[in-house]
Amino acid sequence: MILENTLDDRPEGSDGADQMGHLVTGELDLSHGVALYLEDITVSFDGFKALNNLNLAINAGELRCIIGPNGAGKTTMMDVITGKTRPDSGKAFFGQSIDLTRLTEPEIAHVGIGRKFQKPTIFEQHTVFENLELAMKTDKRVWKSLMAWLAGDERDRIAETLRLIRLDKEADRQAGLLSHGQKQWLEIGMLLMQEPKLLLLDEPVAGMTDDETMRTAELFVSLAGKHSLVVVEHDMAFVEKLGGLVTVLHEGSVLAEGDLATVQNDQRVIEVYLGR
Amino acid sequence: MHKPLTLRILSSLDGKSWAALGAFLALALLVVPVLNLGTAEDSAFHISAYAITLIGKIMCYALVAIAMDLIWGYGGILSLGHGLFFALGGYAFGMYLMRQIGRDGSYGADIPDFMVFLDWKEIPWFWSGSDSFGWVALLVVLVPALVAFVFGYFAFRSRIKGVYFSIITQALTYAAMLLFFRNETGFGGNNGFTDFKRVLGHTITSPETRLVLFGLTALFLAATLIFAAWLVKSKFGRVLTAIRDAESRVMFIGYNPLWYKLTIWVISAVICGIAGALYVPQVGIINPSEMSPANSIEIAIWVAVGGRGTLIGPIIGAFVVNLAKSWFTVSFPEYWLFFLGLLFIVVTLMLPQGLVGLWKKLQEKNASRKGTAA
Ligand SMILES: Nc1ncnc2c1ncn2[C@@H]1O[C@H](COP(=O)(O)OP(=O)(O)OP(=O)(O)O)[C@@H](O)[C@H]1O
Numbered sequence: 300m301i302l303e304n305t306l307d308d309r310p311e312g313s314d315g316a317d318q319m320g321h322l323v324t325g326e327l328d329l330s331h332g333v334a335l336y337l338e339d340i341t342v343s344f345d346g347f348k349a350l351n352n353l354n355l356a357i358n359a360g361e362l363r364c365i366i367g368p369n370g371a372g373k374t375t376m377m378d379v380i381t382g383k384t385r386p387d388s389g390k391a392f393f394g395q396s397i398d399l400t401r402l403t404e405p406e407i408a409h410v411g412i413g414r415k416f417q418k419p420t421i422f423e424q425h426t427v428f429e430n431l432e433l434a435m436k437t438d439k440r441v442w443k444s445l446m447a448w449l450a451g452d453e454r455d456r457i458a459e460t461l462r463l464i465r466l467d468k469e470a471d472r473q474a475g476l477l478s479h480g481q482k483q484w485l486e487i488g489m490l491l492m493q494e495p496k497l498l499l500l501d502e503p504v505a506g507m508t509d510d511e512t513m514r515t516a517e518l519f520v521s522l523a524g525k526h527s528l529v530v531v532e533h534d535m536a537f538v539e540k541l542g543g544l545v546t547v548l549h550e551g552s553v554l555a556e557g558d559l560a561t562v563q564n565d566q567r568v569i570e571v572y573l574g575r
Numbered sequence: 576m577h578k579p580l581t582l583r584i585l586s587s588l589d590g591k592s593w594a595a596l597g598a599f600l601a602l603a604l605l606v607v608p609v610l611n612l613g614t615a616e617d618s619a620f621h622i623s624a625y626a627i628t629l630i631g632k633i634m635c636y637a638l639v640a641i642a643m644d645l646i647w648g649y650g651g652i653l654s655l656g657h658g659l660f661f662a663l664g665g666y667a668f669g670m671y672l673m674r675q676i677g678r679d680g681s682y683g684a685d686i687p688d689f690m691v692f693l694d695w696k697e698i699p700w701f702w703s704g705s706d707s708f709g710w711v712a713l714l715v716v717l718v719p720a721l722v723a724f725v726f727g728y729f730a731f732r733s734r735i736k737g738v739y740f741s742i743i744t745q746a747l748t749y750a751a752m753l754l755f756f757r758n759e760t761g762f763g764g765n766n767g768f769t770d771f772k773r774v775l776g777h778t779i780t781s782p783e784t785r786l787v788l789f790g791l792t793a794l795f796l797a798a799t800l801i802f803a804a805w806l807v808k809s810k811f812g813r814v815l816t817a818i819r820d821a822e823s824r825v826m827f828i829g830y831n832p833l834w835y836k837l838t839i840w841v842i843s844a845v846i847c848g849i850a851g852a853l854y855v856p857q858v859g860i861i862n863p864s865e866m867s868p869a870n871s872i873e874i875a876i877w878v879a880v881g882g883r884g885t886l887i888g889p890i891i892g893a894f895v896v897n898l899a900k901s902w903f904t905v906s907f908p909e910y911w912l913f914f915l916g917l918l919f920i921v922v923t924l925m926l927p928q929g930l931v932g933l934w935k936k937l938q939e940k941n942a943s944r945k946g947t948a949a
């Protein structure tokens with residue numbers, strides 16, 4: 300098949316039909332306890348530095364919150380991690396050995412980084428079920444998609460995720476018809492179907508009710524440990540509920556880091572937020 | 576449990592569609608031949624050679640429309656260069672038909688007349704083997720596939736999208752047209768290939784040959800429709816429409832859009848190439864005007880009129896627009912382009928889902944009226 304994708308480092312198809320011919324080039328290596336490592340990352344847009352010597356290390360299993368005023372560079376940081384934006388300089392490593400600056404977006408997805416966008420992006424014309432089906436971890440090359448047929452255990456996994464994100468009643472509805480909060484949940488569900496090691500969540504609870512927000516917090520806390528999570532949020536009640544370390548970004552670099560109370564009492568952080 | 580592929584293909588159309596397809600094939604393969612050969616010319620039931628050629632030609636256009644819909648309606652990529660792939664298939668098969676003329680040309684030479692005119696002594700290297708039906712049949716598929724693959728690979732890899740992609744396809748087709756116009760490039764220049772005499776040794780204008788070509792076109796149209804239905808209902812089809820609607824999301828869940836776009840692009844080009852090869856023996860000519868910008872734009876109009884993103888839509892669009900065209904060009908030839916432009920504007924503004932969308936809306940209205948009456 301000439302139209303096959305040339306990526307070598309993807310996981311086996313879940314049907315087990317594809318046991319051969321897969322070189323695993325960049326195996327995720329968490330042996331030193333670090334899941335994500337950014338060093339001196341700089342990104343400039345027409346001379347403006349959206350990220351300026353940014354340093355960040357996320358431990359395996361950690362739940363980290365990133366806060367910071369608008370334009371601080373939070374989304375740009377996620378763009379760098381997921382291969383959407385190439386840094387002008389600096390290093391970005393996933394585990395010990397995977398150099399993220401050299402992989403494409405789909406390759407980064409395959410090594411185990413999932414991303415939720417700031418603006419919910421789901422497939423509006425597809426049903427809720429199909430959205431999860433497309434996201435599911437499997438061999439994603441053309442030929443496999445042409446021949447794909449959902450196996451029973453795959454249906455079970457989708458059903459399980461549907462229950463988790465409380466959309467089981469909406470499974471056959473067109474995703475574009477969901478409420479904003481439900482779309483956020485669906486995108487989180489798609490992320491879970493990918494079974495990523497590291498989840499990047501950009502303002503995941505924007506547009507959710509308080510109740511939905513708290514349930515999301517519970518879900519994220521339950522995911523930590525097995526997964527590493529990086530959550531960008533403005534909602535401080537939500538951040539508080541998540542616990543964990545908080546990193547404050549300002550003008551493209553880290554301004555402060557610590558637990559929420561420490562950070563909130565930091566004089567420079569107060570200035571940045573008040574001076575806005 | 577894996578459902579066998581044949582079963583999946585069977586289930587990609589519903590019962591009604593299979594019945595309609597069966598009726599269409601019965602009509603094309605049985606009824607039309609009987610009414611053409613078996614009735615007197617003045618009989619009310621007689622189907623004329625003109626009608627058969629016209630419908631055969633429009634079926635070729637319908638194939639092109641399906642091909643366009645796969646890439647545009649489902650893939651969200653508007654090509655304004657599908658005339659090129661159609662012409663490539665047409666020229667490849669046209670050359671075979673030129674070789675079939677043998678020594679019956681005006682110069683009585685072993686090589687086609689236009690080559691004699693150019694003072695060539697033998698068939699140029701790139702046309703060697705063009706007297707073999709098998710080789711030419713292969714060219715009909717491989718040449719559009721190769722051109723589409725190379726062009727598509729670079730365009731999609733550079734993430735060229737939207738109107739830029741459309742313009743580049745148009746430019747490519749225009750450049751090809753200029754190339755084919757030139758006498759010395761070996762494609763018959765202005766006149767292209769025409770005055771065919773035989774196909775596989777049979778007289779090309781005989782009623783039987785005409786009916787066979789007509790039947791083959793109908794069969795290929797049916798097969799393409801089934802294939803396309805399977806394709807868009809497969810997971811591949813869902814990924815394709817997902818790329819159309821939110822490409823970055825598709826990338827971040829681990830699909831590489833490049834290969835998906837390239838696959839549908841090449842499939843689309845090959846369907847066009849085969850359509851071109853079926854078109855040339857029925858119409859009796861292929862020349863560079865098939866690659867004119869207007870032709871490729873017209874293809875997009877067929878699809879828009881019928882309803883893109885549906886499979887029956889493009890077929891309906893190709894028939895409606897081309898039947899209207901053949902009526903206009905007889906009755907008011909000077910007004911055809913005005914009408915076409917008007918049609919496009921009306922459809923774009925008022926019927927974004929095309930005729931199929933209109934039909935669905937009317938049905939819904941009917942259903943709701945019945946609902947309130949009950
Ligand atoms: N593609 C781009 N071209 C030019 N400037 C950009 C681009 N992307 C981001 N920027 C700029 O970089 C800065 C950082 O943007 P970014 O979106 O990362 O901020 P953020 O911290 O996510 O803000 P918010 O809280 O509003 O989402 C902003 O000033 C933004 O205008």
Ligand SMILES: [Mg+2]
Pocket residue numbers: 373374375417501
């Ligand atoms: Mg942002």
